[in-house]
Amino acid sequence: MWKYILKRLGIAVVTILIILLILFVLLEFMPGTPFDMTEGNITDEQIEVLYAKYGLDKPVLYRFVLYVKNMLSGDFGVSYVIQNNMPISQMLEGRLTLSIKIGAQAMLIGTLFGLILGIFAALKHNTPLDSGATLLSMIGASVPSYVFALGLAYVFAFKLKWVPLLYNSKKEFISTILPTIALSFSPIASIARYSRTEMIEVMDSDYIQLAESKGLSRFVVIVRHGLRNAMITILTIMGPMLVSLMTGSTVVESIFSVPGVGNLFINALQVNDYNVTITLAFIFSAEYILMMLFVDVMYGIIDPRIRVSGGKKA
Amino acid sequence: MAYTETAYTEKILEIKDLSISFQTSAGTVNAIRGVNLDLHRGETLAIVGESGSGKSVTVKSIMGITSKNEHVNHGEILYTYEENGEKVTRNLLSLPRKQIIRHYCGQRIAMVFQDPMTSLNPTMSIGKQVMEGIRKHRKMNRKDAWNEAVNLLTQVGIVNPEHVMKSYAHQLSGGMRQRVVIAIAIGCNPDILICDEPTTALDVTIQARILELIQKLQKQRNLSIIYITHDLGVVAKVANTVAIMYAGKIVEKGTSYEVFYDPKHPYTWGLLSAIPSLDSDGERLYTIPGSPANLLHEVKGDAFAPRNRYALNIDFEEEPPVFKISDTHEASTWLLHPDAPEVHPPIGLQKRIQQTLQEGLFI
Ligand SMILES: Nc1ncnc2c1ncn2[C@@H]1O[C@H](COP(=O)(O)OP(=O)(O)OP(=O)(O)O)[C@@H](O)[C@H]1O
Numbered sequence: 104m105w106k107y108i109l110k111r112l113g114i115a116v117v118t119i120l121i122i123l124l125i126l127f128v129l130l131e132f133m134p135g136t137p138f139d140m141t142e143g144n145i146t147d148e149q150i151e152v153l154y155a156k157y158g159l160d161k162p163v164l165y166r167f168v169l170y171v172k173n174m175l176s177g178d179f180g181v182s183y184v185i186q187n188n189m190p191i192s193q194m195l196e197g198r199l200t201l202s203i204k205i206g207a208q209a210m211l212i213g214t215l216f217g218l219i220l221g222i223f224a225a226l227k228h229n230t231p232l233d234s235g236a237t238l239l240s241m242i243g244a245s246v247p248s249y250v251f252a253l254g255l256a257y258v259f260a261f262k263l264k265w266v267p268l269l270y271n272s273k274k275e276f277i278s279t280i281l282p283t284i285a286l287s288f289s290p291i292a293s294i295a296r297y298s299r300t301e302m303i304e305v306m307d308s309d310y311i312q313l314a315e316s317k318g319l320s321r322f323v324v325i326v327r328h329g330l331r332n333a334m335i336t337i338l339t340i341m342g343p344m345l346v347s348l349m350t351g352s353t354v355v356e357s358i359f360s361v362p363g364v365g366n367l368f369i370n371a372l373q374v375n376d377y378n379v380t381i382t383l384a385f386i387f388s389a390e391y392i393l394m395m396l397f398v399d400v401m402y403g404i405i406d407p408r409i410r411v412s413g414g415k416k417a
Numbered sequence: 418m419a420y421t422e423t424a425y426t427e428k429i430l431e432i433k434d435l436s437i438s439f440q441t442s443a444g445t446v447n448a449i450r451g452v453n454l455d456l457h458r459g460e461t462l463a464i465v466g467e468s469g470s471g472k473s474v475t476v477k478s479i480m481g482i483t484s485k486n487e488h489v490n491h492g493e494i495l496y497t498y499e500e501n502g503e504k505v506t507r508n509l510l511s512l513p514r515k516q517i518i519r520h521y522c523g524q525r526i527a528m529v530f531q532d533p534m535t536s537l538n539p540t541m542s543i544g545k546q547v548m549e550g551i552r553k554h555r556k557m558n559r560k561d562a563w564n565e566a567v568n569l570l571t572q573v574g575i576v577n578p579e580h581v582m583k584s585y586a587h588q589l590s591g592g593m594r595q596r597v598v599i600a601i602a603i604g605c606n607p608d609i610l611i612c613d614e615p616t617t618a619l620d621v622t623i624q625a626r627i628l629e630l631i632q633k634l635q636k637q638r639n640l641s642i643i644y645i646t647h648d649l650g651v652v653a654k655v656a657n658t659v660a661i662m663y664a665g666k667i668v669e670k671g672t673s674y675e676v677f678y679d680p681k682h683p684y685t686w687g688l689l690s691a692i693p694s695l696d697s698d699g700e701r702l703y704t705i706p707g708s709p710a711n712l713l714h715e716v717k718g719d720a721f722a723p724r725n726r727y728a729l730n731i732d733f734e735e736e737p738p739v740f741k742i743s744d745t746h747e748a749s750t751w752l753l754h755p756d757a758p759e760v761h762p763p764i765g766l767q768k769r770i771q772q773t774l775q776e777g778l779f780i
């Protein structure tokens with residue numbers, strides 16, 4: 104098991120390095136110097152000092168190593184446009200935790216309700232209940248999250264006034280409810296769809312019949328024997344799900360004025376703050392890679408065939 | 418050993434006029450059409466028949482393992498057992514599924530499935546799977562259950578039980594897996610063991626070992642066994658009583674001796690003729706012509722008639738009743754009617770029966 108985890112960890116590290124390399128190359132080819140914007144405000148000597156400070160006068164390889172070191176230690180440089188010379192790490196503070204919080208809530212709700220809906224549909228396979236659940240998850244999958252966001256905002260914030268319409272930092276939790284729900288529709292839908300298909304197949308397998316013939320309770324058969332095996336496949340969509348969450352969050356955060364990274368990302372794109380854009384691209388990739396690492400470790404825990412063969416499916 | 422005429426008198430399971438159908442998109446499939454079967458204590462009853470004849474559906478209905486689209490039209494499954502020192506008889510079909518699962522499945526009636534490659538849960542250790550049933554039904558704590566599981570694995574002939582306990586299904590060979598499944602089945606001391614083609618998926622040498630194991634356990638535990646197979650060779654080795662099934666009905670049943678040496682139903686003749694014999698050098702193996710009956714349509718007359726070269730006109734018109742040949746032997750074919758013309762089994766089969774009667778072994 105440890106060998107397997109170490110291997111996955113190694114792959115994750117290499118992937119992060121490759122992503123950093125791509126971002127670095129992008130930056131290298133970016134026209135102009137970081138000091139174009141500050142033209143006239145600083146002298147040539149000052150520029151030289153800054154060049155030395157950021158190692159811009161050193162060979163490419165050196166600069167790359169420095170870049171990796173900075174990025175990994177959370178020194179992402181400064182923003183040029185949104186807030187001049189504001190360290191990006193400072194801009195991210197609070198924003199990142201808020202976005203991750205909303206994302207994690209949406210993921211949790213999505214997984215939980217998705218699984219319940221999917222299992223339910225699978226057990227009531229080919230009944231009106233199943234069709235209803237399938238229809239629901241189709242709607243969830245095909246309607247973009249901002250539509251839900253607008254609908255929720257209209258009903259619960261504007262009409263019923265149960266929650267604030269826009270993000271209010273004094274009522275943090277309440278403010279995250281609507282964005283969380285709006286974001287969770289798509290994960291609910293995809294998890295429900297996958298778990299339904301997978302549970303139908305798993306519940307039809309011989310080992311479920313053997314488990315039933317042992318006289319185990321229905322719940323034990325479904326969860327301990329069925330769900331655990333179905334999870335192997337359901338896990339595969341966790342990565343793509345995170346991506347759709349991240350893209351969804353950019354719009355949803357804008358709608359509710361949530362001061363999160365999604366919102367910041369849209370902002371940075373609009374005003375062409377490429378340093379911020381690239382930092383966020385790095386953070387999104389890193390999140391994705393961490394997610395995949397988590398998924399891989401989960402595979403190892405759930406599926407002994409992966410664990411013992413060190414990653415190759417037996 | 419199969420031919421020793423021990424009297425099995427204590428009826429333990431009685432299937433009466435069982436009829437089951439399935440709703441499919443193509444229509445209603447009448448899979449089981451009035452099955453009658455008895456199982457006695459200590460007996461091995463073999464059910465033989467082509468693929469799709471309804472063997473699995475019949476035995477699964479005993480355990481309450483049913484599909485969503487399955488419907489029991491009528492019938493009874495009477496199970497007689499001892500409870501608090503008293504004999505009780507229950508109709509399993511009239512009990513709620515929950516109750517069957519809680520009180521019968523695994524504890525009184527256990528099952529071994531056809532494919533050991535797929536009948537173990539791939540994500541759960543063998544130990545957990547063996548312990549699961551005993552912990553639940555015999556209310557053992559972890560440690561006792563562990564010891565009991567090791568004990569069971571030893572009984573089914575696994576030499577390194579402690580190691581196997583910690584393994585997963587994919588690490589074991591087919592034969593080993595089937596031993597594990599058998600260990601699970603006998604874990605709670607059942608009265609009845611249902612084996613649904615337990616050796617079909619295994620290679621020949623392993624098959625023989627598993628058969629021996631089942632027979633050994635039967636003697637030790639006085640199990641009553643229902644043994645499903647396509648393989649009449651296996652039947653000759655293990656069964657006391659044989660039931661031949663065709664298109665959802667039992668067409669002939671009797672002691673192994675009666676069915677092998679005095680078969681009455683043309684379908685049984687076909688099955689027996691199809692057994693490869695040791696000295697059949699180069700002879701073409703006999704196969705029953707045609708394909709199994711389509712149970713989507715209402716069957717008129719004898720379902721086997723279209724494939725039966727001895728079929729009488731009435732076979733296409735009216736369903737044959739059950740004719741008794743002896744106390745234990747019966748068959749449902751119009752050929753047994755007093756007015757029917759005299760028809761004998763195919764010459765090849767007659768010769769073979771003669772020969773084996775002299776030699777004392779069918780195959
Ligand atoms: N869930 C189901 N839906 C529809 N038809 C079914 C279902 N299960 C079984 N059947 C039908 O019932 C009939 C009997 O099936 P069964 O599995 O009992 O056959 P079998 O005798 O065990 O065959 P085999 O030797 O291949 O295992 C078949 O014709 C099959 O098509």
Ligand SMILES: [Mg+2]
Binds near residue numbers: 472474
């Ligand atoms: Mg079968």
